[in-house]
Amino acid sequence: MEIKEFIANFAEQFDETEPEVFTPETAFRDLDEWNSFLALAIMAMVKSEYDVNLTADEMRDANTVQELFDTVKSHL
């Protein structure tokens, strides 16, 4: 599981934020576009692409893309 591919999958869920904005250090909750539906979409993407069921707590505890990537990877 590669961070670059994860970032691409992560960025794809956003409609108004350019993919180039996203790096491992991106604090995604600070983005203008961030909302609770995106949290659902990210969790659905993780399930669809990596077959990992993130809990609401795990989603909430990740503050950056890297942290979320690490959480997902820990389930694999």
Added chain:
Amino acid sequence: MYNPFSIEGRTILVTGAASGMGKATALLCARMGATVIAADYNEAGLQTTLAELEGSGHMAFAINLADDSTWTKLLSDAPTIDGFAGCAGIANMNPFPFISQTEMDKVFHVNFYGPVMLVNQLLKAKKLQKGSSVVFVSSVDGPKVVHAGNSVYSAAKNALVGMARNMAIDLAGKKIRVNCVLPGTTDTPLIRTANVTEEMLAETAKQFPLKRFGAPEDMANAIVYLLSEGSSFVTGTELVVDGGYCLI
């Protein structure tokens, strides 16, 4: 004391009787003197409910709403019934771009096709008396409000409402009434999924005008009203039981 909402002596089939609204409905029906035919997928839970029912003569059938081959014993061995309370249901939350046909089929089989075709089969087996009352548990999600990620669930709950309205017309000749109860968020196992925390639930409850979720007993009370003679002029309609949630 006169009670227009009495269901004493009636026989009521309750699906989803192992837990949540179904269990609360089964318990209330028995407490009010009805004979309960309890049905659920969860056999152990069903037996627990059966043991808790007041009175005697109650029966339990383990069925899978998504598989009508499991309904055979119920359709042959159950007595004729005066009421049907379709309380069984499953939740589903997935943003629309990620839903699958398999997921749609699963939710629709349990939440729509199952309860509707079970009533259809009960009619064919002549188990549903003239003058009976059929109550489907739909939801405010779909018919009244929507929540992000709930498209499949909302669609199935909306389908129940549309079907119930038409069934009311088609069955009026037999004096069989068909109505839906539309619960708002109700504190049952269905809402306590792995993705939901107690903190989230507490926050959500504050949004309700009555500052709480519905209790399974609130829905059981609404269902019993619709099963009783007190609602004999009520058919093809929806009873919203949501603590005022949809108003705001």
